[in-house]
Amino acid sequence: MAIAIGLDHIVRSYGPVRAVDDVTLDIRAGEFFTLLGSSGCGKSSLLKLIGGFDKPTAGRVQFDGKDMAGVPANRRPVNTVFQSLGLFPHMNVAQNVGYGLKLRGLSGGSLKAKVEDALELVELSGFAERDVNILSGGQRQRVALARALVMEPGILLLDEPLTGLDERLRQQMRDEFGRLHKRTGATFILVTHNQDEALSLSDRMAVMHKGRIEQTDVPARFFDAPANAFVARFVGIDTLLKPESVAVSAHTAVATIAGQRVTATFSGTTPPSDALVAIRPDRMELVPGGEDAAEIIELKVVESIYRGLSHNVTLAFADSQRVVLTTSADATPPSPGENVRVYLKPGAALLIDRFGMLPLAGGDE
Ligand SMILES: Nc1ncnc2c1ncn2[C@@H]1O[C@H](COP(=O)(O)OP(=O)(O)OP(=O)(O)O)[C@@H](O)[C@H]1O
Numbered sequence: 410m411a412i413a414i415g416l417d418h419i420v421r422s423y424g425p426v427r428a429v430d431d432v433t434l435d436i437r438a439g440e441f442f443t444l445l446g447s448s449g450c451g452k453s454s455l456l457k458l459i460g461g462f463d464k465p466t467a468g469r470v471q472f473d474g475k476d477m478a479g480v481p482a483n484r485r486p487v488n489t490v491f492q493s494l495g496l497f498p499h500m501n502v503a504q505n506v507g508y509g510l511k512l513r514g515l516s517g518g519s520l521k522a523k524v525e526d527a528l529e530l531v532e533l534s535g536f537a538e539r540d541v542n543i544l545s546g547g548q549r550q551r552v553a554l555a556r557a558l559v560m561e562p563g564i565l566l567l568d569e570p571l572t573g574l575d576e577r578l579r580q581q582m583r584d585e586f587g588r589l590h591k592r593t594g595a596t597f598i599l600v601t602h603n604q605d606e607a608l609s610l611s612d613r614m615a616v617m618h619k620g621r622i623e624q625t626d627v628p629a630r631f632f633d634a635p636a637n638a639f640v641a642r643f644v645g646i647d648t649l650l651k652p653e654s655v656a657v658s659a660h661t662a663v664a665t666i667a668g669q670r671v672t673a674t675f676s677g678t679t680p681p682s683d684a685l686v687a688i689r690p691d692r693m694e695l696v697p698g699g700e701d702a703a704e705i706i707e708l709k710v711v712e713s714i715y716r717g718l719s720h721n722v723t724l725a726f727a728d729s730q731r732v733v734l735t736t737s738a739d740a741t742p743p744s745p746g747e748n749v750r751v752y753l754k755p756g757a758a759l760l761i762d763r764f765g766m767l768p769l770a771g772g773d774e
Pocket residue numbers: 423426427428446447448449450451452453454455602
């Protein structure tokens with residue numbers, strides 16, 4: 410697949426703050442790519458550099474192999490939907506959507522037809538004459554999206570476009586983005602702090618932390634092989650255990666945690682030197698006594714919390730390190746103080762670098 414955008418050692422400093430810190434990344438033509446990270450990690454700063462709303466302190470942004478230094482935002486083949494939508498309050502829906510095309514010199518029937526097509530795409534046909542001030546939050550988001558799509562950009566930049574919407578609308582709009590991406594064939598670049606959004610929409614995604622990209626991959630790889638503890642926690646693998654010792658052979662390691670042996674996989678040729686054992690919550694299950702002892706560990710129940718469709722059961726090793734697993738809401742959860750047996754399915758335990766678990770000075774850990 411052709412490279413739509415190449416980022417080459419990009420730095421953006423604001424005084425002493427390195428908002429973007431040496432980012433190198435290729436975004437492929439036609440893919441849905443997400444920059445995922447918590448507040449302040451630098452994802453919006455990076456998006457602004459791609460859109461041409463800001464200049465890098467160092468490094469190069471390339472579109473289709475061409476250097477974009479000196480090319481202003483309005484001359485780049487991108488359109489952006491910002492968190493603050495910036496709709497014109499004195500214009501109706503059609504005027505808002507058609508504004509950019511009008512600037513390009515379109516008018517009359519051809520302008521009207523394009524605006525109608527864009528409104529149909531976001532399921533707002535019949536809303537052309539409405540006042541934008543009386544629309545719902547979701548409808549306003551759709552107008553902003555139609556305004557960007559009508560320009561038929563090869564690249565669409567979406568900066569937290571679902572922030573501020575209620576849960577139902579978020580889901581509706583999220584699905585809409587997925588459909589629009591397929592229908593338009595454009596390159597979509599989404600900035601979000603919401604991992605569900607990122608996982609459900611992205612062909613590939615990058616997890617950012619303090620201006621740097623910690624991992625770029627297809628969504629499933631973040632669970633099969635998270636780059637480090639920070640990334641694992643960010644995608645929802647909360648069980649990160651400190652082993653007493655690790656014995657390595659080929660691509661498998663046997664970690665000992667509070668005297669119990671856990672077989673863990675690791676990516677790369679050698680395991681990280683300062684490693685933690687991450688345990689995937691979806692690959693653990695409670696088993697009755699008497700089952701085959703391989704890959705079964707014994708833990709003590711700390712608490713069970715009812716979650717509607719499931720119970721979250723917190724279990725502890727003898728050294729107090731904790732594991733959380735989920736059981737069906739239909740089953741009676743084990744009681745606090747009880748000893749239980751947990752089967753670790755293949756690939757449940759991963760040996761990963763402990764980066765992100767250290768208390769970093771001034772960090773957001
Ligand atoms: N114009 C600016 N002047 C000074 N510092 C800035 C400026 N813009 C961003 N920063 C700083 O750069 C860092 C990254 O900010 P950025 O807005 O890119 O983060 P973000 O991940 O998009 O966060 P959020 O999700 O909260 O928008 C932050 O520490 C922020 O305070």
